[in-house]
Amino acid sequence: MTAPSPTEPDLSAPELSAQDLSELIACPQCDAVYRAVQPAPRARAVCARCHTVLIAPQRQAGQRLIAVALTVVVLICAATLTPFLEVEAGGMSNATSVLDAALAFAGRPLLLVLTLAVAALIVFVPVLRALLILYVLTPIVFDRPPARHARAAFRLSETLRPWSMAEVFAIGCAVALVKISDLAHVAFGPAFWMFSALVILIVVQDTFMCRYSVWRSLDR
Template identity: 60%
Template sequence: MPHHRTDDLDELIACPVCDALYHARMPETGERVTCSRCHHVLIAPKEGAFLRVIALALTVMILMLGATFFPFLSIDAQGFSNAASVFDSALAFTDGGWMVALSFATAALIVLIPVLRAALVIYVLGPLAFGRKPWPGARAAFRWSEDLRPWSMAEIFVIGVAVALVKVSDLARVDYGPAFFMFAALVVVIVLQDGSMCRWTIWKTLEDKKSS
């Protein structure tokens, strides 16, 4: 896909890695368009991709519900034991003052934003998966889901817990609850969801369905 100058901005696509500018054309289903400079995949339409992404988004919401309220870790030290969920951890900061804001930020970054992103993706792709016109505000909803992506920090939370466990395991016995494994699965599902989503194809489909 060579470089091309055009006044039609709707036909331009910029590589998100190296900012190279191209004249976009929809490839055949199953083919991929890559950047000639850095080889980043720019467009990759796949058969049934919309339904697959919707299924993964639903999985994210179900896993997050369980991962929030089921026990995450239990610690046993010198005869004292305690088990806590992610919800309990967020409430631990609600003693008063500015700690309430910290509690809300913790819950939002770990739980609320990933769930909101999944809900927005389902709202956008639901009609498109069945060949129907997009629902009102679908373009704005998809833009919000993309803007929230850097703030969805479930995977950062899991990495932070893993680092903390290295230090805590020397002081106490740590047992993993069902929510721990749900969060581990959640990280994999989120990666699969983002990897299955061809954003250029979604924008193009939203535009075509709107004008048809």
């Protein structure tokens, strides 16, 4: 069910009070500004211009996000230590993990920056985002005051969201493996299935996350 978009405020007045500003919400896609109206349960408030979802509260979303974040941390930590795939060709085989792939160029000084970037994008940034979400949401879910610097932590989590590419890595590997399957025998390890589950969890996390509701909880 989709609710009508938040009502557009009258911005022609020379000044707006702090209370008026706190009731405004801007579309992250087209920058249209609206006066926020809390939609009914299971409804959504969407931008009238570009149809981006602005407010989508869900019951027990905080508990679900905490469970998803914990699962993401466990999966990524386990996936970095277990075999991702095994390639066999010409009687020779080799098994590698995600951490081995990230550190493949570590022995070359000129490629050290690439090594650190790959390791950060597929391992450290997703884990950091999950930990930040846990830090921000856990006190709110248990009806406690927000943790210190919770607003900065949530802002950092949102800033890192485009750079969390663990699921992109898994999809890219799957495409590459299909292309080399005719040249060698490829066997998927436990880490491959963990990253496959991670792709689903990232989608679930974005479905449950209502950023407007989180910011309102931090304000209160």
